[in-house]
Amino acid sequence: xxxxxxxxxxxxxxxxxxxxxxxxxxxxxxxxxxxxxxxxxxxxxxxxxxxxxxxxxxxxxxxxxxxxxxxxxxxxxxxxxxxxxxxxxxxxxxxxxxxxxxxxxxxxxxxxxxxxxxxxxxxxxxxxxxxxxxxxxxxxxxxxxxxxxxxxxxxxxxxxxxxxxxxxxxxxxxxxxx
Numbered sequence: 001x002x003x004x005x006x007x008x009x010x011x012x013x014x015x016x017x018x019x020x021x022x023x024x025x026x027x028x029x030x031x032x033x034x035x036x037x038x039x040x041x042x043x044x045x046x047x048x049x050x051x052x053x054x055x056x057x058x059x060x061x062x063x064x065x066x067x068x069x070x071x072x073x074x075x076x077x078x079x080x081x082x083x084x085x086x087x088x089x090x091x092x093x094x095x096x097x098x099x100x101x102x103x104x105x106x107x108x109x110x111x112x113x114x115x116x117x118x119x120x121x122x123x124x125x126x127x128x129x130x131x132x133x134x135x136x137x138x139x140x141x142x143x144x145x146x147x148x149x150x151x152x153x154x155x156x157x158x159x160x161x162x163x164x165x166x167x168x169x170x171x172x173x174x175x176x177x178x
Contacts, residue, residue, distance in 0.1 A: 028171060035145045044167045054167050056087070056168060057086070057087055059081070062081055079163075102116070114148070118148045132153075
């Protein structure tokens with residue numbers, strides 16, 4: 001019995017080690033949050049400037065990272081706030097006029113679909129919308145996912161390019177549940 005349990009444990013450890021090495025070799029990131037499809041994404045270092053529509057891996061700005069970690073929105077990880085990076089889409093880039101308020105995120109006067117901030121999170125806790133009204137300067141971005149449950153620029157505002165880690169490319173995702 002003990003021999004069987006040790007064999008199973010060694011097998012699980014070996015499989016986990018193989019998966020870890022494979023993911024490191026692929027420069028992969030695993031998304032386990034519900035703001036993007038669950039799956040494996042490949043990270044690609046920026047060979048060109050980031051632009052609207054890019055899916056990126058980013059650290060959350062300082063105090064907002066602490067808030068997100070304390071509430072369980074993100075886990076611990078390699079960002080400077082010792083939190084895990086998040087996968088988000090670039091919704092606005094330098095030169096874009098951005099307005100974020102309780103009605104949603106507006107880029108160059110157009111309200112983005114599904115961008116209205118939630119008043120409460122999934123646990124019923126109050127959320128505050130981050131108000132922004134400005135033309136983005138060089139190196140400033142707005143990150144957004146088209147889901148109400150996404151913790152993004154609606155709540156943490158402008159993201160400095162220094163917090164962007166890489167572009168993400170989908171390798172494998174699980175089908176989304178209805």
